[in-house]
Amino acid sequence: MQNLLNDFRYALRQLQKSPVFTFTAVLTLALGIGANTAIFTVVQSLLLAPLDYPEADRIMALNTRYEQQGRETPRVTGADLVDIRNQSKSVSAIGYYQGGGGEAGVQIRDHSSFTAVSAVDAGFARVLQVAPEAGRWFVDSEAKHAAVVNANFARDHFGGVQAAIGQTIAVEGQPVQIVGVLPAAFDFPDHTQVWMAEAEQPQTPSRTAFNYRAVVRLRHGVSMAAAQSELTAIASRLQSAYPGDNKDKTFRLVPLQEQLVGSVRPMLLLLMASVALILLIACVNVMHLYMARAVDRQRELAVRTALGSTRSQLGRLVVVESLLVSFAGAIVGIFLAIPLVKMLVRIAPANLPRSADIHLNFGVLAFTAGIALLATVAASLLPARQATRVDPIVALKQDSSRGMSSRHSSRLRSGLVVAEVAATFVLAFGAALLGRTMLVLQNTDPGYRKSDLLIVDADAPASTLESSIQATQKFETIFAELRALPGVESVGGVMGLPTGSYGSNGYYGVIGAPYDVQHGPQAVFTLASPDYFRTMAVPLLSGRDFTRRDDYDAPPVAIVSESLARQSFPGQDPIGRQIECGLDAPGKWMTIVGVVRDLRQDSPADAPGPALYMPLLQHPSMAAQINIAIHTRLSPVALIDTVRGKIERVDPAIAARFTTMNTMVGDSVEMQHFRSILIGSFAAVGLLLAVLGVYGTVAYSVAQRTFEVGIRMTFGAERASILKLVLLQVLMLAGIGVGAGLMASLIAGHWIGSMLVGVSPADPVSLAIAIGVLLSAALLAAFLPARRAALVDPVKALRGL
Incomplete structure (x- = not known):
């Protein structure tokens, strides 16, 4: 333990002696860790965190499915709902709702207001079990005459929660009395603020009108599989009893959380994959820095070896130093993630489910610590291995200024450049595909006029x-x-x-x-x-x-x-x-x-x-x-x-609100726009890191080969040929990286294909854009070091000055 503490102290001193290296490495990792922390915050809040209802894992949505057609709807008919309620022994409560938070005109005292309203039965309350802040839930006998409201609605229109109890409002002309006020955080479904009481028996008894959404609560001790088996049996009996209306119809239970966020799952997983690539690029960059730093420290490591240091002690020095850099990057990354999460919530589509639940929490911080450890391993593995393989005799003889550094190190750096370019290409290609999709959508003729139109939502x-x-x-x-x-x-x-x-x-x-x-x-x-x-x-x-x-x-x-x-x-x-x-x-x-x-x-x-x-x-x-x-x-x-x-x-x-047709059309593609902005931003960050990585690698390589360049120029090599030599080597590495990235992109194309409109996952224009951007960026990053090599004074190079 004492040795480990000594290693930490020594690593801190070494990092303080190299402020440029420390700052660059910490900031590079902070970008990768911060982006991952921000996106994981969204993923954890939407996909992983349970719903904030009592025993939320037992709450299911009830869908209707036609097996032979392979078609499913998140709705049920009124008659089917009644039969399931009467015949099912696996559920303790079943409720239905209509409206789904759709905004309707609500008359409040002397004015009208558009408000998100849902019509629900008393079973809805028994399923979700949300306790009112004031008053109570309505009962079956109060159908069409009672309502509960959200606490925000109560404060906005009546000045307080208690003041709303007993007040009468009208929903599209139907007067109802407020009997309860629910917590401000509860707004299911879809940002509802007013829940109107509906009768226990659905108003539409047809078996072909899918007018209702339903939620059920499973009984204690009943598994989802057992409840699903019972529902399948009920569906089979209804098919026999009503061969016309219920032909091929069955029912499927879906966890309510999955029903709510299932539509955004592919997008969130795409964003997680994107920021994982950014973290990979950041780790590769830091690995570049460590490998360059390792060459400068070879003499130090050789002396330590000669004085009796073991391989594990040498490797531990690098790992401990990387651990400090990674956790510093994690701390800075968290500070970057806080405003990034706020920005994500601000620019997210209005229909993003559970957006109010997105915030940093202990699970996110644990994830950040985990990726910091991952970054430590990823960034230090090769440098630590390289440090343990130092031969003190060879290391003391090597002179990087005379081109005598290890060929193994050179191959490793070239391989890292290829990996960096490949990862960046995947991001750039994805951004190009989504960007092209947005262009297609903007230029698509919708079949109607978009400009010069004022739209009034009117509810009488x-x-x-x-x-x-x-x-x-x-x-x-x-x-x-x-x-x-x-x-x-x-x-x-x-x-x-x-x-x-x-x-x-x-x-x-x-x-x-x-x-x-x-x-x-x-x-x-x-x-x-x-x-x-x-x-x-x-x-x-x-x-x-x-x-x-x-x-x-x-x-x-x-x-x-x-x-x-x-x-x-x-x-x-x-x-x-x-x-x-x-x-x-x-x-x-x-x-x-x-x-x-x-x-x-x-x-x-x-x-x-x-x-x-x-x-x-x-x-x-x-x-x-x-x-x-x-x-x-x-x-x-x-x-x-x-x-x-x-x-x-x-x-x-008459309740009225105003917008324009251009705004409505823009809102209809806001999810595509959101994806394009994020993936494009991630691609830009990845490209920046890749450019820095290529620049650093080429600059270090040129510095190592100064002696070789001097010899070439002494024997007649022109400055243009030196410039061409360096750029061609970079172009070759970038080409290999683009090829590897292209194969990875085409393999993953089916994943992003469902998010594209009018664009193929192998779109040649997007491919050309991504290839052009990557190759141009690589050449641009290599130009300054290459030009520096071409301007070398051969006399000074041969003298090692």
Whole structure:
């Protein structure tokens, strides 16, 4: 122990004597360790840390799966939910919810506000077992009349938690009384702030309408496998009892945590792999520094050996010194990680699950200590081995200034350069692929106008058919007043705006073909007002647009997209054909009056698909919550106050919020943008470290070969040939590294392939960009040392000056 303490003291003195080496090594490792700590903080908080609910490992999400189709949805039908609740013995509680945190208009005292609302039954509370801060959870008998709210909502609107109890609010016109306030940290699902009480029996009993999400709590002593086996048996019985509706349908339990974060798991693992490469590059750089330092210390090590030091003692000196550098790098890395984590949370997509849980904790600090130890081993393994193999006689004879250093050391340094370039190439290629994806998305025609559009989310309070019809009439008045504003070109209302939060989809049927609600054709369902297509610049290919005569009492009509026309009426004119969909009661046939161009519904990353458009006025029950699109010659933002005033004059109870179409389209690809920014940043850091590594290696190599260069120039070598010699050697090493990185990138291509849009995992343009950047950077890093070699004075070189 005393010897080890002496080694630590000696290592500290040696590091103090070499401040440039110490600073460079610590900062290099801090970059690698800091990046790994920051990303692991996100991974640990989202993927590894358990949910903050009592016995969260027993909480499962209930999904529906069609085995033969290989298709799964995170929803269940109302009838299936009731059967599972009645027949399952493996679960202690089952609950359902609707809305999923979707924002709706909430009327609070004298104003309306968009708030994330979910409709849940009393079983939801029994599954999650979250205790209210004040009041209580509602019970089954209070369905449609009670609600619980988040503590933040209570403070924002009523001044405090206790003050909210007993207050009445209205959700889309439905009055409910607040009976409890939940902790501010609880916002499941999807940032919900208001939970409305729903009946124990789902309102929609259909076995083909997947309107509900469900969560279950397993009984104590029941394994997930046993509960899954029971669910499979229940599904089998339902298939026999309802061969039409439940054909091929089964149910699957998924741990709630996996259900919440499963969609971001591939991205997080990609980020972890990226920062692991940065740590590898950093360790290789530090290993470079140690190997260069080892040459300068060979005489010291030779003397120690001659005086009786063992191989283990010599190796321990290097390892102890590396340990001190690594832990200094870890401490600096943690200080770098703190602002980096905050930046990650700030730029993360709004839909990143559990983002509020991301913070440094003991598990992250333990991980940082672990990678510091890993960095110690990685950075010191070869230098320590090299130190133990010092031959004192040979070492005392060697003179690096006369090109007499070990060939083994030279090969090791060359191998490290190759590894560094290969790791950097993988990062650069990944960044190029994701960057190209973003360019493709930005240049993709979504099928509609993006610029000069002000978008208003408008939610009118309506809970009955009569109030819904009144809401559509109010919107018609608002449309007319907005069209009269100076600078406004056109106005359209829609439920189902591309990239918007309101919409529906499902199966449809046409006369002359059987309507198969399980295996029939599907389409996006959109409700639109007259002038909507003109406002959005969606071309009408044939037929006519909707008019104000297509109201609630008029014969039902519809407009279809060209994809739907090709899908259901190949080689035929769809105008005049009749169609029905799940948005309406069975047997409500609509006559097709027009065909419009396809568009990309959810984001530019989606392929255009079938869409069915119906008049807003003919579907009032779905038309109280809409988007208003305003095409203007002015800046869209400049119209906000005027538009808000117009809406408030028609009905102050209509909740309204504002954005632009460009912003919505940008938000729809924010996850791709987030990935591109991070991987691009990591690639830039890796490239910087690689450039420093190449520069250091070449500079040291040139210093070692000064005597050789002097001899070459004495025998007639020109300065240009010396420059060319050094650069060609670097180019050869970089080429080998690029080749190795290329093979690794192509092998890992399938992993990143699911994150690409319009770009192949072997995209030649991205390959060319990555190769060009790496080779150029390597040559740039080598140019100054190579130029220094070409300017050597042969007389001084031969004298060893």
